[in-house]
Amino acid sequence: MKELEKTKRISIAAILAILAIVIAVLSFKKPKHLYAINTKDTLEKITTYDYFISLDKINNPDYVLVDLRNQHEFDKGHLKGAIHVYAPEILSEINSDILKDLKENSKKIILYATNPNEAISSYMLLYQLGYDDIKILCVENSYHQNKLITKMLV
Amino acid sequence: MINRKLAKFLSLQYVVLALILILAAAGLLLLPKYVKHEGIDTKELLSNTFSNERYISTDELANNIVNQDPSFILIDVRDSISFKKNSLPNAINIPLKKILNEEASAYLDQDQFDVVLYSNTNFYADQAWMLCNRLGYKNLRVLKGGINEWFHTIINPTKPTENMPATAFELYSFRKAASMYFGVAYLDAIPKKVVKKVVRKKVKTVKKKKKKKPEGGC
Numbered sequence: 480m481k482e483l484e485k486t487k488r489i490s491i492a493a494i495l496a497i498l499a500i501v502i503a504v505l506s507f508k509k510p511k512h513l514y515a516i517n518t519k520d521t522l523e524k525i526t527t528y529d530y531f532i533s534l535d536k537i538n539n540p541d542y543v544l545v546d547l548r549n550q551h552e553f554d555k556g557h558l559k560g561a562i563h564v565y566a567p568e569i570l571s572e573i574n575s576d577i578l579k580d581l582k583e584n585s586k587k588i589i590l591y592a593t594n595p596n597e598a599i600s601s602y603m604l605l606y607q608l609g610y611d612d613i614k615i616l617c618v619e620n621s622y623h624q625n626k627l628i629t630k631m632l633v
Numbered sequence: 634m635i636n637r638k639l640a641k642f643l644s645l646q647y648v649v650l651a652l653i654l655i656l657a658a659a660g661l662l663l664l665p666k667y668v669k670h671e672g673i674d675t676k677e678l679l680s681n682t683f684s685n686e687r688y689i690s691t692d693e694l695a696n697n698i699v700n701q702d703p704s705f706i707l708i709d710v711r712d713s714i715s716f717k718k719n720s721l722p723n724a725i726n727i728p729l730k731k732i733l734n735e736e737a738s739a740y741l742d743q744d745q746f747d748v749v750l751y752s753n754t755n756f757y758a759d760q761a762w763m764l765c766n767r768l769g770y771k772n773l774r775v776l777k778g779g780i781n782e783w784f785h786t787i788i789n790p791t792k793p794t795e796n797m798p799a800t801a802f803e804l805y806s807f808r809k810a811a812s813m814y815f816g817v818a819y820l821d822a823i824p825k826k827v828v829k830k831v832v833r834k835k836v837k838t839v840k841k842k843k844k845k846k847p848e849g850g851c
Contacts, residue, residue, distance in 0.1 A: 510674065510675070510676075512675040512676065513670060513675065514670050514671065514672065514675065514767075517671050518671060518672065518733060518764045518767060518768060519733060521764060522729075522730070522732065522733055522764060525729070525760050526729060526730045566683060567679070567680075567683040569679065570675065570676060570679050595756065596754055596755055596756050596759070599756055599759050599760060600682045600683070600759055600763060603682075603759075603760060603763040603764075604675075604678065604679060604682060604763070607675075607767065608675065
């Protein structure tokens with residue numbers, strides 16, 4: 480009788496322990512996007528000011544232009560060969576797959592938007608996520624009679 | 634004999650199990666170091682970044698300064714040279730490079746005041762904002778357009794043309810009044826008013842005479 484009670488207790492304890500482990504494993508969810516670079520290093524990077532690139536230097540097969548503006552503006556007109564990634568959806572599954580692919584193929588990502596002011600937040604976000612080889616294109620885009628006008632900024 | 638050996642083994646098994654557990658625990662130490670992630674979740678940072686809540690317009694800011702609102706502080710994130718050249722009234726200079734220093738966090742990481750960051754445009758202020766927002770600082774705002782926008786709208790507002798709506802004129806007069814508060818002198822502002830007052834008085838006296846005449850007749 481005593482023996483039986485002992486095994487009963489042990490089996491209950493074992494089942495509880497296994498349950499706890501299973502629940503722990505199931506509920507463990509690794510966040511998809513993690514910071515790779517801390518704020519101090521990011522600050523050091525952004526105060527070197529070497530993350531700008533001018534329009535005449537982008538003729539390189541390893542460079543990929545990424546348009547951060549919205550769908551409507553992208554459809555209206557965009558720079559040649561640009562990929563469309565709408566800035567607020569930059570972490571969505573499709574977009575992060577695109578960016579990851581570019582990074583793995585060691586392409587340089589060059590961001591542009593209506594002006595550098597609008598591209599900087601995306602740049603900061605991507606940089607902190609570990610995309611350390613990206614640049615901002617120094618241009619200002621506007622439309623004149625439905626044609627994209629790209630003005631170079633100094 | 635066999636029984637004894639079995640008993641000995643059985644008594645040992647707890648020791649062995651305990652040893653296995655201890656070894657497993659020791660194995661945890663050898664796992665790759667878990668990098669502690671600094672700051673708020675990336676998704677949260679993204680949604681904070683693309684909401685326009687952080688921007689404060691130059692008109693709002695001018696209104697706050699003119700009304701001497703004590704609940705906010707202005708922080709200039711440009712370098713000290715351009716800060717000395719021109720800056721907004723009562724601003725504190727914390728260059729972008731020093732934004733993560735301990736002295737700076739005394740200003741930035743608190744919940745007593747609204748903090749308005751600005752630079753020449755909103756470019757560098759946005760960078761400072763991104764870093765501070767990741768660290769979870771609250772009450773941070775960015776002046777939309779920065780000093781350049783401030784100059785174009787408040788200090789040197791463009792006159793609305795006649796075909797513009799009445800709100801444009803209201804805005805213009807507010808901006809003009811604000812710029813006078815900040816020390817801009819308008820050549821046409823003072824003499825015209827004096828002339829107008831004299832004219833009005835004359836008109837009033839004429840009206841009174843007209844009214845009195847019929848009263849006397851009755």
